[in-house]
Amino acid sequence: MFTGLVSGIGTLQRRQGARLVIASPYRRRSLAEGASIACDGCCLTIVESSKAKAKGEGARFAVEASNETLERTTLGSWTEGRRINLERALALGDELGGHLVTGHIDGLATIMTREPDGESVRFVLEAPADLAPFIAAKGSVALDGVSLTVNEVGDTRFGVNIIPYTLAHTTWGDRRPGDLVNLEVDLLARYLARLTEKRGLAP
Numbered sequence: 762m763f764t765g766l767v768s769g770i771g772t773l774q775r776r777q778g779a780r781l782v783i784a785s786p787y788r789r790r791s792l793a794e795g796a797s798i799a800c801d802g803c804c805l806t807i808v809e810s811s812k813a814k815a816k817g818e819g820a821r822f823a824v825e826a827s828n829e830t831l832e833r834t835t836l837g838s839w840t841e842g843r844r845i846n847l848e849r850a851l852a853l854g855d856e857l858g859g860h861l862v863t864g865h866i867d868g869l870a871t872i873m874t875r876e877p878d879g880e881s882v883r884f885v886l887e888a889p890a891d892l893a894p895f896i897a898a899k900g901s902v903a904l905d906g907v908s909l910t911v912n913e914v915g916d917t918r919f920g921v922n923i924i925p926y927t928l929a930h931t932t933w934g935d936r937r938p939g940d941l942v943n944l945e946v947d948l949l950a951r952y953l954a955r956l957t958e959k960r961g962l963a964p
Contacts, residue, residue, distance in 0.1 A: 762851045763799045765859035765901075765908025767931045769819075771800070771845045779826045780808075781839065785847060789813075789820035792849075797864070799848040800824065801932075802906030802943040803834050804864025834866045834943050835905075844932045846906040859908030860901040861948050868892050870904065870944040872936055878922055883912070884936070885920045888944060893917040895946035895954065903945040907931050 769786040776782070783800065785792065792798070792810040799805075805824035813820055831837040839845075851857070870886040877883075886904070888896055896902060896919050900911050907927065912920045928934040936942065 763804070763848050763862040763864055763906070764851055764855075764857055765802075765848070765862045765903045765906065767846045767848055767907055769847045770930075770932060771847045773839055773841050773843045773845060774821065776839065776841060779828075779831060780823060781826065781836075782821060782823045783845060783847075784819065784821050786819040787847075787849070792820055792822045797850040798822070798824070799850075799862070799864045799906050800845050801835060802846070802862070802864065802903050802945055803830060803836060803866055805830075830866075833868065835869065835941055838941075844935065846931050848906055860903075862903045862906075862908060862945060863948060864906075865945065866943045867895075867946050868944050869941045872938050872940045872942065873918065875936070875938055881922050881924050882928060882933075883920060883922050884933075885918055886942070887918050890917055892944065892946055893919075895950040897947075897950065900950065901947050903943075905932060905936075905942045907933060 771783040771785045774782045774784050789810050789812050794807055796807050797804050807822045808825055809823040811821050826836050868889045870888050873887050874885045898914050909921045912922055923933050
């Protein structure tokens with residue numbers, strides 16, 4: 762389980778098919794083999810970690826992605842040098858500052874527009890039609906692993922406003938119209954929809 766609060770930015774150093782080696786800002790002792798880590802919002806398992814090669818550098822770790830993950834997320838298109846939002850798994854007693862995020866990506870959203878909005882930047886994205894009903898104004902979404910509040914919704918489009926701090930401390934400063942991002946809808950919205958469907962309350 763995660764919160765959608767990115768704690769570091771990694772860089773894809775090497776790719777061997779479904780095996781990805783990522784340089785991180787973390788110390789090796791916090792990257793235990795078998796532990797979960799969110800990479801651009803995707804929950805992956807650390808299969809190997811190694812010490813930093815030089816002083817001041819973070820440790821490297823390797824993950825392996827399934828065919829399902831490669832097909833349903835942006836991971837299939839990642840190339841060496843890509844910057845990646847990282848979040849280690851939530852520990853019992855940690856502050857829940859974002860919202861509950863599972864790291865199970867529901868689909869891909871497309872960035873349609875990027876416009877300045879005061880000191881912040883407003884993005885409008887298009888969600889897949891089957892996921893759009895789970896996105897509500899003032900609700901939460903995770904986009905590339907970042908917990909964000911939805912400002913407004915249309916049919917399949919929705920807007921988010923990203924503050925300067927988030928732009929500087931995640932990869933959202935790099936994002937441009939046309940980019941695909943990993944989308945995880947709010948977990949509670951999914952369960953509510955399922956419950957109402959079972960009780961025959963869905964429209």
